[in-house]
Amino acid sequence: MTSSFRSSSSSRYGFAFYSCRYGKNKLQQTLVCCYKSNLQSSALIGKTCSFLPSYSQSSFSSSTRKSQPQENDATARTLHMQVTSTEELKKAVGYKAVDDHIQSGMVVGLGTGSTAYYAVERLGQKIKNGQVVDIVAIPTSTKTEQQAKSWGIPLVTLDTHPALDVAIDGADEVDSQLNLVKGRGGALLREKMVEVEARKLVIIVDESKLVSGLGITGAMPVEVTPFCWKRTMRRLLDIEAFQGCQVSAKLRQENDQIYITDNHNYIVDLFFQKPIPDLMLAARQLIDIVGVVEHGLFLNMADICIVSGKDGIRVIEKK
Known part of the structure; x- marks a missing residue:
């Protein structure tokens, strides 16, 4: 296992990234941890902390915030940054997917569902604030189309833009090879038509969607x-x-x-x-x-899976 650390003098926090490659499935799993920059990095080895989002914590409801921790209490600080409700976990992975994988000038596929909703929301915010420009998007359902229009996201179709830079969507089940069951929200045909044309497919889920075999948790x-x-x-x-x-x-x-x-x-x-x-x-x-x-x-479509859980966010990449 290898690890690397970075911290910023302008911030009280840094990040620790632990990466390991395991098994024949050639998946690389990255655990993202946050820590006080004035602590010894060795104190974090073997520990999983919550993801510290690149956007403001004020975007989450104040009801999930813990009491203010002591200045030298790293564990309490980690708990302070955690998000606990299902909706906030969905929001965290949706926002992270957009922040990490969408840049100006891209053609983007917009997924459908309760988790993909937050990716559309985040993209709309970044377009509105001028953080990304020259973006066009292809929605995978009429519901997503309506949401995208409400944010002013420019929409196109596969007929005019047959190649996508990235698509972001949720999933109902994810196995160890990043094979998926999708479509319980009813949009499977348009989702597959759009996402099969994407150079990169980013899946955003909570940890309950990870399964040992497909077909066992529902329809x-x-x-x-x-x-x-x-x-x-x-x-x-x-x-x-x-x-x-x-x-x-x-x-x-x-x-x-x-x-x-x-x-x-x-x-x-x-x-x-x-x-x-x-x-x-x-x-x-x-x-x-x-x-x-x-x-x-x-099958064999997803490239990256961003997974939220009670201990934070982890990223699984298919190699």
Whole structure:
């Protein structure tokens, strides 16, 4: 394990970055820690602290702040900087993704969902404040499009801008290889169309989304045509790749009505009692079914995953 440290004379805090490469999956995990600049760096070895965002802590609600720590109490200072609510953790990773990966002149893909919401918000703030310029963005849903317009973010389409510099989005499940389940928010088709064209896909999640195998925490969505959807759903249950997974299927509804996607299709949610063993085979067999428009397996697409948790933020990069 290697470590490096930096501190600024204009700040009372510095950062410690611990990096390690592990296993055959060639993932590099970075733990981001904060510490008092006047402490010995060796005091932090083996400890994980919370991420100190590059933006002002005043952007979080004051209800999460701890009582003022003692001047020489590094542990208390770390707790002081922590964010504890689910929404604040989502906000932290959404803001960090934009701060770290979006620069002036980029074409950006804007994801959909409760975590991606904060990435759109942060980008809108930075455009409004003039911190980034000459940005255009492609939204992955009508909901994201409306939010982006409310911030004055210039929008384009894949027809005019077929190559993206970066896309930022959430995920429903993330495995150790950064394979994903996405689409429980209903935007899987547009998300995949946009994000497959991005040079870099940054995923932002909380630690509850990290899984040992895909398909076990909830629905794996499949977008299907309304025409003969029952026939398509029966075919989904017969897929060879799902044998042994104890799969079941349900047509998605909302407010006692069939859920309609932005593309005027239906969604069949698949549920598994055991993880999908062969993801690539499953992806091929899903898309081969006539009537399937797209599925929620996003394989070999993510490059970086920013993960929030009660102890702070960590970054996982695929190598």
